[in-house]
Amino acid sequence: MPIYEEARQDFSWAAAAQLLSGLPEGRGLNIAHEAVDRHLATGRGGHVAIRAIGRSGTRDLTYRDLSLLSNRFANLLRSLDVGPRARVFTLLGRQPEMYVTALGCWKNLSVLSPLFAAFGPEPIRNRLLLGDAQVLVTTTSLYRRKIAPQRDQLHGLRHILLIDAPDEPPDGTIDLHRALGAQPDHWTIPATSPEAMALLHFTSGTTGTPKGAVHVHNAVVAHHITAAFALDLRPHDVFWCTADPGWVTGTSYGIIAPLTHGVTLLADDGDFDAARWYQVLADNRVTVWYTAPTALRMLMRAGEEMASRYDLSALRHIASVGEPLNPEVVVWAQKAYGMPVHDNWWQTETGAIMISNYPSMPIRPGSMGRPMPGVEAAVLRCGDSGRAAVADGPVDVLGAGQVGELALRPGWPSMFRGYLHDDFRYQQAFAGGWYLTGDLARIDADGYFWFVGRADDVIKSSGHLVGPFEVESTLLEHPAVTEAGVIGVPDPVAGEVVKAFVTLRPGYQPDEALRAELIAFGRRRLGAVAPRQIAFDQNLPHTSSGKVMRRLLKARELGLPEGDLSTLERPR
Ligand code: AMP
Secondary structure, eight states: OOOHHHHHHHOOHHHHHTTSOOSGGGOBOOHHIIIIIHHHHTTOTTSEEEEEEETTEEEEEEHHHHHHHHHHHHHHHHHTTOOTTOEEEEEOOSOHHHHHHHHHHHHTTOEEEEEOTTBOHHHHHHHHHHTTEEEEEEOHHHIIIIIGGGGGGOTTOOEEEETTOOSSOOTTOEEHHHHHHTSOSOOOOOOBOTTSEEEEEEEOOSSSSOEEEEEETTHHHHHHHHHHHHSOOOTTOEEEEOOOTTSHHHHIIIIIHHHHTTOEEEEEOSOOOHHHHHHHHHHTTOOEEEEOHHHHHHHHHHOHHHHHTSOOTTOOEEEEOSSOOOHHHHHHHHHHHSSOOEEEEOOGGGOSOOEEOOTTSOOOTTOOBEEOTTOOEEEEOOOTTSSSOOTTOOOOBOOTTOOEEEEEOSOOTTSOOOBTTOHHHHHTTEETTEEEEEEEEEEOTTSOEEEEEESSSOEEETTEEEOHHHHHHHHTTSTTEEEEEEEEEEETTTEEEEEEEEEEOTTOOOSHHHHHHHHHHHHHHHBTTSOSEEEEOSSOOBBTTSOBOHHHHHHHHHTOOOOOOTTBOOOO
16 A cells, blocks of 8 residues: 555556556447456456345355346347436345446446435435436335336336336336346447546535536546555455445445456445344455444444454455544444544545545544545635635635635546536536535644535435435425425434424414324435424524525524524514
8 A cells, every 4th residue: 555645746647547448449438347347358257246145145246247247238228229328227225236237337328327215206206307317227116115106207217127026017117137138148338438427426405406416437547546545445355335326435436446446345235233234244254344434333332342243354444434433433443343444535526535544644533534646625715605705706725723615626537527407506616726515624734634514504314415405395295384494413323313493384283293294204205314303483594585594493403603693584
């Protein structure tokens, strides 16, 4: 592992690109070729690419298996007249079909958009419509519960492929395995521009609809090199990324980067359970483990003694991402696992790890680390809006110790290329030559970055980014609710949980029965991102332009200073 300063100094993105193969005969760069097919040419076709742990046991897929199956998937898309740029959505967990779909989709130059299977029907519908979904790959049960009841609204969705179809697949669906069985094994990846769109990942903002961040094939350059630098991946590793494929970590490091390194990737489809997770680590002799603070906090609660009952001797590196990592967890891991947890920071828009506790440098527990080689990061002064200057206003780079908005100098390969159909919000993400991340941070005198909070109102719950607007809009569909304001409130395990303040229409009583009904209503519609707490409030604070002041709701909830109230609407 190179020394951090040396790696930064010697680094160039052009040199990083040389670590990949490119398509034969200089026909461009395709993620699927880098992740799978090129390993066949170097004699690694028989190496296990994916060890899938499912309810019915463990199944190994070699790089050769994955190459053939993804060839068939690409042929299937072509036979269904699904071409380049068409959006192929998944509503899957970490089943083998998830990986085959992703790779086959890239081989056909179609665009993969993985959704979080725990979303309720509304967030799923919004994203399928926003992303112009043509194909959806899912399970029979998810199809019946979340798609079939609203299929007539999903204009443009031409094909639904079921990975576990019954003998008689539901009307208008295709049995994926039967269809793959009828396809040829051979496929030649067409010439692929590195700038061709490959991935569409939805993320949430403070206002409006979810944003579809567009990523291109060239992102694989950043996936590959950052996995070497921050996760220390090597070809003989057994790597376990616990992230769901519906979130960006689950694709960049749950699918792409480990395969470009030729490692064996664990695909565990089970739910979190502390003892079972240790069993997975021990049985599979996991060497590198990439997980999240919520899971680590739950493991810490389960205790050091439980950890000591399992043979974790193969483990040599642990990394974490997605939400603030408490320093206690880093210190506890040193005792429980004999090694610390390396925190790192990035987001959907950046496509790859940007700031990291690099393996060869001393960890500062509580810090996100330092910018990766090839990445320039800074903290910018925030204006009255709480953000660094928007549009082309001047920006002011702050020195050590001062809190401001975390910003990155654009230009790395996995940088998002736009928000689908929303150039306005894309342009708003830049100022003075910087990309504004929406996070508040500070740098210390040695260049380590420390997370302070979000500069906007989005909520991080169990590592999932939740847009308050989407939750508020759904609550407004309940007949009792006339207005809603949604915030995140601290939770010792999940980081934050979603809390909604609702104003009731005349004639409705703010009682326990209605509270339970609203919680159940949210759960049915929104799934995992639904509010866990509901408060009744007939006097929500508004700005003079009539928007609910979430910032004030949060300050009141937490007993914090209420800050600048100049835009608060005063009762007349
Ligand atoms: P997402 O786009 O869903 O991956 O969420 C990205 C956001 O998660 C970031 O903008 C941060 O607010 C938060 N985040 C990611 N990694 C970290 C970290 N290591 N420490 C604190 N917050 C993080």
